[in-house]
Amino acid sequence: MNLRRRKKDLTFWERIYIPEIIKGLALTLRTMFKPKFTVEYPEVKFIPPASYRGRPVLVMEENGKERCVACGLCARVCPPLAIEVQAAETQDEKERYPVKFEINMIRCIFCGFCEEVCPEEAIVMSKDYELSFSSREEALYGKDKLLTPIKQVQDRIDFLRHYK
Amino acid sequence: MPKFVLDGIEIEFTQGQTIMEAAKAKGITIPHFCWHPELSISGNCRVCLVEVEKMPKLVIACSTLASDGMVVFADSDKAVSARNAVMEFLLINHPLDCPICDEAGECKLQDYAYSHSTGESRFVEEKVHKPKRVPLGPRVMFDAERCISCSRCIRFCDEIAKDPELTFVKRGDRVTIETYPGRELDNPYSMNVVDICPVGALTSRDFRFKARVWELSSTKSVCYGCARGCNTEIWVRNNEVLRLTPRYNKDVNSYWMCDHGRINTFKFVNDPSRVDGPFMRHNDNLIRAGWDEALSKAVSVLKHYTKEEIGFIASPYATCEDNFLFAQFAKNVIGSKHIDFMRHYDHSFGDDFLKQDDISPNSKGVELVGAVPGKGGLNFDGIMAAIKSGRIKALYILEDDIVSANPEFGKILSKLDLLIVHATNFNKTTDLAEFVFPASTYTARNGIFVNFQGRAQRIRPAASTIEQDRSLDGMSLSRLDKFGTQYDSWATGNKRDARSSWKILQALMQLYGIKQKYSLAEDVFLDIAKNIKTFHGLNYEIIGDQGSLLNLVVPETAVKV
Amino acid sequence: MTILQLIAFTAVKILVIFTMMMLTVSYLVYFERKISAWAQNRLGPNRVGWFGLLQPFADVFKLALKEDIVPTNANKTIHTLAPMIALFVAFTTYAVIPFGPDVTMFGITVPLVVADVNIGILYVLALSSLGVYAITLAGWSSGSKYSLLGGIRSSAQMISYEISMGFSVGGVLLFAGSLRPVAIVQAQQGWMWNAVLQPIGFITFLVSAFAETNRLPFDLPEAEPELVGGFHTEYSSMKFAGFFLAEYANMIIASALIVTLYLGGWQFPYIESFGLPAGLVAIIQVLTFLVKIAFLLFFFIWVRWSIPRFRYDQLMNLGWKVMFPLSLINIIWVACLIMIFNL
Numbered sequence A: 001m002n003l004r005r006r007k008k009d010l011t012f013w014e015r016i017y018i019p020e021i022i023k024g025l026a027l028t029l030r031t032m033f034k035p036k037f038t039v040e041y042p043e044v045k046f047i048p049p050a051s052y053r054g055r056p057v058l059v060m061e062e063n064g065k066e067r068c069v070a071c072g073l074c075a076r077v078c079p080p081l082a083i084e085v086q087a088a089e090t091q092d093e094k095e096r097y098p099v100k101f102e103i104n105m106i107r108c109i110f111c112g113f114c115e116e117v118c119p120e121e122a123i124v125m126s127k128d129y130e131l132s133f134s135s136r137e138e139a140l141y142g143k144d145k146l147l148t149p150i151k152q153v154q155d156r157i158d159f160l161r162h163y164k
Numbered sequence B: 001m002p003k004f005v006l007d008g009i010e011i012e013f014t015q016g017q018t019i020m021e022a023a024k025a026k027g028i029t030i031p032h033f034c035w036h037p038e039l040s041i042s043g044n045c046r047v048c049l050v051e052v053e054k055m056p057k058l059v060i061a062c063s064t065l066a067s068d069g070m071v072v073f074a075d076s077d078k079a080v081s082a083r084n085a086v087m088e089f090l091l092i093n094h095p096l097d098c099p100i101c102d103e104a105g106e107c108k109l110q111d112y113a114y115s116h117s118t119g120e121s122r123f124v125e126e127k128v129h130k131p132k133r134v135p136l137g138p139r140v141m142f143d144a145e146r147c148i149s150c151s152r153c154i155r156f157c158d159e160i161a162k163d164p165e166l167t168f169v170k171r172g173d174r175v176t177i178e179t180y181p182g183r184e185l186d187n188p189y190s191m192n193v194v195d196i197c198p199v200g201a202l203t204s205r206d207f208r209f210k211a212r213v214w215e216l217s218s219t220k221s222v223c224y225g226c227a228r229g230c231n232t233e234i235w236v237r238n239n240e241v242l243r244l245t246p247r248y249n250k251d252v253n254s255y256w257m258c259d260h261g262r263i264n265t266f267k268f269v270n271d272p273s274r275v276d277g278p279f280m281r282h283n284d285n286l287i288r289a290g291w292d293e294a295l296s297k298a299v300s301v302l303k304h305y306t307k308e309e310i311g312f313i314a315s316p317y318a319t320c321e322d323n324f325l326f327a328q329f330a331k332n333v334i335g336s337k338h339i340d341f342m343r344h345y346d347h348s349f350g351d352d353f354l355k356q357d358d359i360s361p362n363s364k365g366v367e368l369v370g371a372v373p374g375k376g377g378l379n380f381d382g383i384m385a386a387i388k389s390g391r392i393k394a395l396y397i398l399e400d401d402i403v404s405a406n407p408e409f410g411k412i413l414s415k416l417d418l419l420i421v422h423a424t425n426f427n428k429t430t431d432l433a434e435f436v437f438p439a440s441t442y443t444a445r446n447g448i449f450v451n452f453q454g455r456a457q458r459i460r461p462a463a464s465t466i467e468q469d470r471s472l473d474g475m476s477l478s479r480l481d482k483f484g485t486q487y488d489s490w491a492t493g494n495k496r497d498a499r500s501s502w503k504i505l506q507a508l509m510q511l512y513g514i515k516q517k518y519s520l521a522e523d524v525f526l527d528i529a530k531n532i533k534t535f536h537g538l539n540y541e542i543i544g545d546q547g548s549l550l551n552l553v554v555p556e557t558a559v560k561v
Numbered sequence C: 001m002t003i004l005q006l007i008a009f010t011a012v013k014i015l016v017i018f019t020m021m022m023l024t025v026s027y028l029v030y031f032e033r034k035i036s037a038w039a040q041n042r043l044g045p046n047r048v049g050w051f052g053l054l055q056p057f058a059d060v061f062k063l064a065l066k067e068d069i070v071p072t073n074a075n076k077t078i079h080t081l082a083p084m085i086a087l088f089v090a091f092t093t094y095a096v097i098p099f100g101p102d103v104t105m106f107g108i109t110v111p112l113v114v115a116d117v118n119i120g121i122l123y124v125l126a127l128s129s130l131g132v133y134a135i136t137l138a139g140w141s142s143g144s145k146y147s148l149l150g151g152i153r154s155s156a157q158m159i160s161y162e163i164s165m166g167f168s169v170g171g172v173l174l175f176a177g178s179l180r181p182v183a184i185v186q187a188q189q190g191w192m193w194n195a196v197l198q199p200i201g202f203i204t205f206l207v208s209a210f211a212e213t214n215r216l217p218f219d220l221p222e223a224e225p226e227l228v229g230g231f232h233t234e235y236s237s238m239k240f241a242g243f244f245l246a247e248y249a250n251m252i253i254a255s256a257l258i259v260t261l262y263l264g265g266w267q268f269p270y271i272e273s274f275g276l277p278a279g280l281v282a283i284i285q286v287l288t289f290l291v292k293i294a295f296l297l298f299f300f301i302w303v304r305w306s307i308p309r310f311r312y313d314q315l316m317n318l319g320w321k322v323m324f325p326l327s328l329i330n331i332i333w334v335a336c337l338i339m340i341f342n343l
C-alpha cells in the first residue's frame, strides 16, 4: 500500500505557531462583530425552500380526491415502516384508492423515499416542520391530516420534476 | 443416456423431452411465459428462444425436442438480444398498471422486465386500449390490457378443468380473451387461471386489492376442504388469513386446487363468531370463564357420570394428534368404549379430478389413531340412539358441528345432561353445550392430516393465537411481523385465546392425575408413531412438505393427476 | 489593629470575595455562551431575562433539580468528595491574591488581600497541585473507563505543565526577590511589568495556565469526542455543578495570578503622577485589577472558541520539549538581565 505522508512544508513562522494562533484569534474576533444568522423561531418563522423535506403529505386533486392509488410502494420503501396503506376498490377510473392511509409520525424519519418511489406523484414532502404530539395516538396521521390541496404543494412538485 | 449441452452444462435427457423440460429437470429454468409443465405446448410467447448450434434460426426451447449432442445457448448474444426484443414487444401495449395491479410482486412480466429486458421502450405512440375490470366469472376478474396472450388460461380450461370456456377473439394487437357466448368462467377450478396467468390479467375477485403480496407471510399447509388435502400456502398479514394458493405436490394435487377449497376454507378463521377463551353455561347463557376454572369445573362435572354414561365424538376436522389424545382420554382415562366420529359425505361435491365426496380433511387419520368404538362400544349412530334412550347422559364432542350437519341431532343433543364441545367458532352445536373450549383453527396449529390416499401431510401454524409468538415458535414472518411493535396497528392483529385441542385435552388429563406431558404437537405425534403401527418410523421432518404415504393394509393407488 | 478588627476585616473580605467569585463564575458561564455564539454568528442565550441575563440562575436551577446519579460501581465516599476538593481548592487559592493596594479606613490600614502571606506563591502552587487530586479521584472513583482515562490524562497533563509553570514563576521571583504576592506586584512599577521584561516566561506561564485549568486547547481530561465527558462522565446534578464551578473559579484564579505575576497586579502605570486623592487612587487601582482580569477571562474564552484541541502526544511534546526548555531559557534570560542592569 502506498501510504501518503504529510509533506513537512510548514515554514518557520508556521512552525512556531504563535502567528498562526494570532491569525485564528483575529478571525474569531472579527466574526464576533459580524451580523448574526440566528432566526428567533417562535416569533419569526422559517419558511423553507421547495427542496426542504418536511412532513410527508398526500396530494389532493382539485376534485377533492386523493391521487394515491394505494399501490403500497411507499409503505414498502419506507425504512422505518411508518406508512400503512389499505387499498379498496373505487368506481373511478383509477380502480383503487386508499381506504386507510396512515403515517406514524413517530416512526417517520423524513427521508423522502416515499415521495421518490411514488409512481403517481401522490405523496410529497411538505414544508411543515412543526410536529409535536403528547400521545402515540396523536402521532398517527390519517388521511384527514395528510390530504393537502395540490396548490399548497405545487412548488415541491415542480421542484421534483425539475431535479428528478 | 443421451446428453446435450446448455450454456456449457451437460444435461441428460430421455428421448421425447424438450429442451425446456430437460433443463428444468436439471434445475435450470429457461425464461418462459406460455409454457407450463402441466399444459400442452403452445409456443406463442417466444421468450424461450434459444440458439442451437448448426440451426439457422433461433428455436423455442419449449417445443424443440432435445437430441443427443445438441449444443444449446440460452445466454449467447443472439439469444439474449432476441429475448430483449421479445420483451420489448410484449411491453409495447402493456399498460403501466403495476401500482394498481394485484399481480405486482409475483408477476413474471415484472420479473423478466428486470432480468431479461433492456429496461427501455422505444414505443412512443399511444398504447392500445382495451376493457379493464371485466368479470369473466363469479370469481375471476379480467383486465384485457394486461393480457400477453399466452393462452395458458384457455389451455387450462380445455385440458385440466375439461370445461372449455375461454377463447381468443380478434387479431393482432386487438386480440383478447372472452368466454364463449352465454358462458361464464365458473368451473369449479376456475381460480387456477389466476395462478397460472403470468401477468395480472386474471386476478382473484376474492383477494382483489386486499393486500400487496410482499406484505404477506406464506406458510405451507394443507387444504381443509375435502379428503384430498391439496397442498396449499396460507397467506397471512397482521394475523389475518387473506388467501390460499395451491402448492405443488405431484401425488396429490399437482399445481391445482379447487375454488371451494381456495375461497371457503379460511373465512371462518377471521370470522367474529370465533370462540375466544373458554365458555361455561350459566343461566342459559354462555359466559366467558378462565382456563383453570373451566377445566376444573368440567372435570368435576364429568366425574358425576359413570363411564357407560359418557359418549365421545371425535372429529375428522381435527388433527391426528388431537384425535389420538381424545381417544386416550376416552378409553384410558374415562374408560369409555363409546367413541366414534361423524362421517361427512357430500355426494354432490366429489368429481373425478381433485374433489372428494368426503368433505372432511382427516377422516382417515381419525380411524388410524384409534378414535373408533372400543370392543363392545357404540358407534356414532349407536351413541345417538343411546342419547335418545337416555343411556348416555354426557357427551364430549371434539371440533365438530354435528348439529349443522344434521339438524335432527339438535333434538337428540338437547336430551343430554352435559355437553362439552371443542369448537373454533360458535355454531349450532355450541348453542347446546355446557362447556365450550376454544380450539385453534387449522391455520394456527401444528399437526397431521391423513388424506383419502393414506398420505400423512403436515399443517403448520400460519396465523397465531394469543399463546403463540411468531418468531419464537418458528412461524413464517413477513417484514411487518419482523419489525412491528405493540404500538403498530399493522402488527397487532386480532389474536384469540384458543389452543390446539390436544393441549386442552392434556390439561384435562392432568386434572385426572395423568402425568404424561407433551410440550409440542410433534411429541404427541412421536407417541402416535410409537404406538400405532401405521405411523411407525415417521416424524415431522420425514413427512416434510410433500407428505408421506402411510403403509396401509390395502394401499390405494395414488391417483394420477 | 486589634485581633477583633483583624477578624472582622478578614471576614468581610472573605465574604466580598466569595460573593464576587460566585457571581463572576455564573456570569462567566453566561459570557462563555454568549461569546461562543458571537464567534459563530449566533445570538446566544437571550430568553431568560433581559438579554438572557438570568440564564445563569436558570442553569443552576436546572442542575439543582436534576437527579443525582451515582454509578453502582463507584466508590461513594470519594465520588462525593472529589467535587468538594475541586471547589475547596479553587476558592482557597484566592486568599493570597492581592486585588488592590493597602487602603486606610477609619484610621486603620487594611491590605486588600485576605492573607498577606510571605510564601503566597508557594501556597498557590501547592493548592493548584492539590486540584489534580480532585480530578484524578473523580475519574478513579466513578468506576467507568472514560472517567478513569480522563483522570489519568489530567494527572499526566497537570504534572507536566506544573514544571514549566514553576520555572516560569522562578523568573518572576528572581526579579521581586520575594514570594509575597504583594511584593511581586509592587516590584512591577510603571511599565516594568514582568510580561514586558520576560515575554518568554509570560507565554510559557500563560500556556501552562491554560493547561492547568483544563481549558481548550488543553481540555483533554474531558475531551468529549473521545471520552464522553472525561472525568465527570458519571457526575450529575450538583456534583457536576461543583466541577463546573471549580473550572470557572480556576479560570478566575489563573487570570488573577497572571495579572499579579506578569501584568502589574492592581497597578495603574504612573497613577501617582496625576496627584489624585488617595481614596480615588485605591478605587482606580482595584478597578484596574478587575479590568485586567476581565480581559484575561475574555482571552480564555476567546482562545477556546478559536483553537482546536491538541492530541495527547502533541500535548506532551509541547509540555516537555517546548515549554520546559523555554521556561529554563527564561530563567537564564532573567538572570542575565539582573546581571547586566543590576536590577
Ligand code: SF4
Residues within 6 Å of the ligand: A067, A068, A069, A070, A071, A072, A073, A074, A075, A085, A114, A117, A118, A119, A120, A121, A122, A123, B099
Ligand atoms: S406510493 Fe404513492 S400511489 Fe402508492 S400508495 Fe404510496 S402514495 Fe399511494
Ligand code: SF4
Residues within 6 Å of the ligand: A056, A074, A077, A078, A079, A080, A081, A082, A083, A103, A107, A108, A109, A110, A111, A112, A113, A114, A115
Ligand atoms: S419520509 Fe421516509 S420515513 Fe417518512 S414516511 Fe416517507 S419513506 Fe417513511
Ligand code: SF4
Residues within 6 Å of the ligand: B094, B095, B096, B097, B098, B099, B101, B102, B103, B104, B105, B107, B108, B109, B110, B146, B198, B199, B200, B201
Ligand atoms: S401484470 Fe405484471 S407487469 Fe403488468 S401491471 Fe400487473 S404487475 Fe405490472
Ligand code: SF4
Residues within 6 Å of the ligand: B146, B147, B148, B149, B150, B151, B152, B153, B154, B177, B196, B197, B198, B199, B201, B202
Ligand atoms: S389472461 Fe393471462 S393466462 Fe390468459 S392468455 Fe392472457 S396472459 Fe395468458
